[in-house]
């Protein structure tokens with residue numbers, strides 16, 4: 542009881558070394574959350590920019606005031622801390638620093654700090670939160686504070702502080718994990734890089750293929766200039782093909798992994814690294830495929846209002862009138878066109894559904910079986926519908942792009958492998974190699990999805 546009332550009446554004091562951007566934002570947030578803040582600075586007289594209510598003193602004086610000391614100073618300037626080592630004995634030192642590049646130093650900043658001040662307990666935290674996010678309240682920014690350290694009581698203290706500042710604290714293990722935490726702010730969409738490269742290369746390849754085949758060939762053989770087709774026609778040729786190939790790439794690694802398991806006769810062996818990496822970016826491949834599919838839909842919708850298309854229709858109609866001819870209705874053509882559009886619409890509809898279920902808020906509300914059903918069964922149906930749509934188009938224009946053949950092959954093998962793997966797994970389960978809930982009986986690890 543006395544402990545509680547003491548806590549309520551006497552706010553905890555937190556010390557911050559460094560009065561730069563980060564130190565000031567953190568201090569302000571701490572003050573707003575009811576903490577006392579003291580700054581340790583090289584120039585304690587200069588307190589104009591500091592948040593109201595905080596105190597500023599020399600490093601040694603400030604360290605005596607609090608049990609938790611945030612080191613909001615760049616790593617290159619950590620040197621002065623070794624002279625304060627005795628004053629920092631038994632304190633919790635919080636390393637918030639980041640580096641400009643990866644691999645700049647042999648050890649992480651937090652481990653270096655721990656070596657400089659061996660008597661203190663170092664916790665790595667808050668480095669993934671920007672000064673701006675601290676000031677803007679964190680509500681619209683990343684609300685997770687990742688932390689790591691060797692002592693759980695020190696980590697608990699930091700978790701309490703993070704929580705009272707309105708963040709969710711996530712424990713990432715011992716101080717050895719500090720290097721990983723320091724790498725996080727330096728990453729630039731790591732899971733998007735491979736899918737984006739694939740998308741760019743494929744688009745470029747298909748675009749130049751179509752350019753040569755349609756525009757350049759026409760120019761060379763008939764001397765006709767149809768370069769205006771680059772803007773809509775060629776783009777609308779490249780986008781659907783890229784979308785479909787990317788969607789196939791999204792399902793192909795699952796099939797390859799299945800093959801590999803069948804080949805090895807066991808699922809205890811690790812997949813090769815490239816397959817692992819490929820499997821990890823399946824969601825990004827699928828989302829990019831959806832984006833290209835969406836572009837294809839937009840480009841298709843503008844076809845009737847294009848100048849070129851209206852011109853062609855007018856010329857044709859006038860020529861019919863001039864020659865006194867009628868335009869016969871072709872029942873077969875009507876069937877073909879309507880089937881082509883309907884397959885496309887259904888495929889795209891399912892594709893959007895797949896995209897929606899990959900949103901974390903939606904996928905969290907599905908159980909594992911429901912998610913798998915949507916992502917694998919509906920995924921295959923989407924792939925099939927879109928491929929039939931492409932084939933109808935190719936058939937109508939007597940144009941069979943090599944990629945389309947590749948896609949069909951992928952579609953055919955993927956469900957076959959999937960069902961075969963499922964049957965073999967059921968066999969393994971019957972023999973007691975795996976448990977009925979889809980986990981290894983030995984390791985209790987989930988099976989590959």
Ligand SMILES: NC(=O)C1=CN([C@@H]2O[C@H](COP(=O)(O)OP(=O)(O)OC[C@H]3O[C@@H](n4cnc5c(N)ncnc54)[C@H](OP(=O)(O)O)[C@@H]3O)[C@@H](O)[C@H]2O)C=CC1
Nearest residue numbers: 559560561562563582583613614615618637638639671672
């Ligand atoms: N800014 C941000 O958004 C984020 C920053 N960080 C980390 O926080 C730390 C501070 O960043 P930031 O505030 O932006 O940097 P600033 O350059 O704005 O501030 C650094 C502060 O360190 C102190 N300092 C500078 N040189 C020395 C020295 N030779 N000896 C002792 N103290 C020194 C100074 O305080 P004084 O004059 O009072 O001594 C200075 O204000 C960095 O390690 C950074 O990686 C982490 C996440 C986000």
Ligand SMILES: [Cu+2]
Nearest residue numbers: 781837885930
């Ligand atoms: Cu289409």
